[in-house]
Amino acid sequence: MRSIWVFATLVVLANAGILKDSPKVRYDNYSVYQLSIKNKVQLSLINKLSEFSEKYNVWREYDEHSKQVDIMVSPADLKHFQLVLKLYGISSQLSIANVQKLIDDEQVSSRDSGTFGWKQYYELAEIYEWLDNIFSTYPDVTEEFSIGKSYEGRDIRGIKISHGSNKPGIFIESNIHAREWITSASATWFINELLTSQKEEVRKLADSYDWYIIPVFNVDGFEYSHRSNRLWRKTRQPHATSTCIGVDGNRNFNSHFMENNGASSNPCSETFAGEVPWSEPETKALSDYLTTIKDKFSVYLSFHSYGQWLLSPYGHTADEFPENYEDLLQIGDAFSSAIKNLAYSTDYVHGSTASVLYVASGSSVDWVFNELDKKVGFTIEFRDKGKFGFVLPPAQILANCEELMAGMVALIEKTNNLGYI
Template identity: 35%
Template sequence: MGTLTKTVVLLYVTSAVLCTPFVNQLQPGQEWPTRSSVKQPYHELVQNETDTKSDSVATEVEVVAEEEKAPEEPEVPDDNNPKVLAEEVERIDYSGAQVWKVSTKKSSTQRLINQLASEKLIASWGGNHSAIDILVKPNALENVTAALKKKDVAYYVMIEDLQQRINEENPPLDENELELQDRRGHRMTWKQYHRLEDIHGFMDYLAKTYPSIVSVNTIGKSYEGKELKVLRISDGKQGNKAVFIDGGIHAREWISPAVVTYFINQFAENFDVESDDIKNIDWYFLPVVNPDGYEYTHKSDRLWRKNRKYGYGPSTCTGADLNRNFGYRWGGKGASSYPCSDIYRGSGPFSEPESKAISDFFKNTATKFSAYLTYHSYGQYLLYPWGYDNALPPDHKDLQSVGLLIAQAIRKTGGSEYKVGSSSGLLYPAAGGSDDWAKSLGIKYTYTIELSDTGRYGFVLPASYIEPVARENLAGLRALASVVNKLD
C-alpha cells in the first residue's frame, strides 16, 4: 500500500453565511445555512428532498520496559508486508489469553511488569497508580503466575478466555433490527458495533435528510486513503459557541465511535426539541480518527491500537500511536521512540496523516472552539491537561469543577462513577496527546474521557453496553453544554 499524498484545498466560507466557518470546499447540496434561517425539516418533507437529489489508564497506560523495549504487537503472518491485503491476513486468535488486574502498590512491581513485557509474556491494557491490567499470553500463564507469586504481588483474573469474550462482544442483529435498518435509511443501530462504511453512510444520510442543520465534510485522508469525515450540526446563528468532539483515535476502543455517533444521532434527529444549550452550539464530530486501524480491528486483530502506516524502524513495524503524535510537548514522557511499541510516538510531531489532518483543520478554520472532547476507553475517567508531565494549567480549578459536573450528570443518569483529575496526576504522564495539544491552542474546556468499563470487559465491552454508556455520557455532554453557553 503506497502512501497517499493528496493536496486538500482549504477554502473559507464567507463569514456572512457562517458563524463558524468550516474548511474544505463543500459538495453540491451541502451549503451552509444562512444565519437564523433554520427550521427542523419534517420527515414527510425529507422524502421529497432526497428524491430530487442524486445519491451522492489512563490515557492508555502502556508498559514500556527500560531502554524502551516495549512488547511488539501480536504476530500476524506477513502483516508487515505491504503487498498483503488486509483481507488476506489471518485473523489473530486470542484463545487462552487472559486479562489480569495486578496490584502495583509495591514499588518493585513496575520493574517486574516491565521485565515480563520485554520478554513478550504480557502486554499492557491500562491502569492507574494502584493497579495495572495486563494481557497474559496463553503460553506464559505459568511463568507469569510464578513470577508474581515469587514477588508476592497480588492479582486476580478478570477475563478467563479473551477470545471467548471477543466472540461474544458483537453478536449479529436480530430480524427485527435488520428490518428497522431498512426502514430507517441507514444501518446504524447502537445495538451493534458497526464498520466504517456504516458510520460514514449514516453521516451522509443525516446530511441529506437534515440539510439545513447537518453538513459532512472530509478534512483529510488516512494513510490507506480512507476519508476523515467530520459532521457539523448547526443552526447557523451568529454568536453560537463551538465544540469539537472526536473518537476512535485508538483502533481497538470500539465503544468510542459508537458513543460519538449516538451523540450525533440524538442531536440531529431531535434538534427542533433540543434545549437552547444544545442549539446555541455548533457541534463538530469526527467519530473515527483512525479509520485504517478501526477497520483492521474488525478484520484482523481485534486488539490493534495504532494507525496502519507501514515501514517504521529497522524491523519495518507498522503504525504509530496517534495519541502520542500531536505536536505539543511531543516525544516526552510516556511516549516511546521504539517503532514496534504500542505507544510509538511517530517519527516527528504530526508525522501521521490522521493527526496532521486534525491539526490542519484547526489551523485553517476561523472557528473559535470553546471545548474539545476526545473519547477513549476504558477506565471511567474524566481527564484534563496536562498529560505530558505532572503539571497543571492555570485554569485547572475550572477544569476540575466542570469535570465534576459532568461526572455528576453521568452518575445521576446511569450510575457509573467517573474519576476526575489531570491526566498526569490521576494516571501517568503521556506526552503528545491530542488533549494537551488542544489546550495549547487556547481551547478552554479540554477533556479526554475514558469510557466504561473499569476492567471486567476492558476493550471488548459487549455491544449491549453501547446504549447505557452513551446515554449517561450524553447527560454529561449536556452538562458541559450548559457551562459552555455561559462563557463570554
C-alpha cells in the same frame, strides 16, 4: 537486501488489499489480570513486560488513583507470568478468563432489522453509509467535512451540525485508538440525538452550538480491528527500521512530545509516539484542520475507553497544573455528578491526566489546549473498569450513551456558566 524487498512487497500488498482476507488474530484462552502495584520495582517490571506486546499486552496502564494495572497474557506465557508475579510479590486477580469468548459474544449480537442502530458495533463502511444518509436527510443543518486521508488512503470524515451561523463551536474526535469501538458507537448516537431528540436539554445543546464531530479518526486501525485484529490500537503506517507497524496517535502531537516518559520510543510498544511529532498523516491532517478553524470552536473533547475517567490537561506532568485548573475541576465535577445521578450510578473520576491517571505526552487534547489556546479540553474514558475492558458488550452501548449525554449537558452548561463559551 532480500528482507527489505520482502518487507516492501508486504507493504504494497497490504495497501492494495491483497492481504485483506488473511485470517483474523484469535485470543483463545488469553486472560486479563488486574495487578496491584505497591512500589516502583514492581511497576518497572510490568513496564518492561509490556514492551513484549505479543505476550503481555497492557490494557490499562498504572495510575495513581487505583494503583492497578490490567494486562492481557497469552496462554503460552501464563506460567512464566505467574512465576514472575510470585517472585516480585505482585498480587493479582483474574478479570477475564478468555478474551476470545468476549470477542465471539460481541460478534453474534443481534442486528437491527436493516437499520443502523445501537445494539451492535459497525464497520467503517457502514458508519460512512449512515453518515451519507444523515447528510441527505438533514441537509439544512448538517455539513460534511474531511480533514484529509489516512496512510492507506481512506477519507477521515466528519460532520458539522449547525442551526445557524457564528455560534460557539465544540469539536469531538473519536476512535483515535482503533480497538475502542464504544467511542464511535457513542459518537454516532450523539450525532443522532442532536438531530432527532425532542428533549429540552438536548435541543438546547443542538441549537446553541456548532458541533464538529469525527466519529472514526483512526480509520486504518479501525478497519484493521474489524477485519484482522480486534485488539489493534495504533495507526497502520510501517516503519523503515522495524517490522512493527503503527504509532499511538494520541502520543504523536507536537505538545511536550516524548517528555517525562509519557510515551515509548519502541516501535513495538502500544504507546510508541513515532520518531517525530506528526509522523502520521492522520495526526498531521487533524492538526492542520484544527488550526484552520481554531477561531470557530471553544471546547475540545476526545472519546476513549476504558476506565471511566474525565481527564483534563496536563498530560505531560503531574508537577504543574493549568492556570484554570480549578475551573476544569468544577466542570469535571458537574460531568461526573450528572452521570452518578443516573439509575446506573456509574462512577467517573476526574482530574488532570498526569495527576490522577498517568503521564501521557503528545496527546491531541494537550496540543489543542497548549498550542491552540483552547482552555477547555477533556479526554473522556468510557465504560467500564475492567470486567470487559475494550470488548464492552453491545448491550451496554445505549447505557454508555445515556451517561455521555447526561455528562455532556452538565459539562457544557458549567463551561458556559464559567464564561468559556
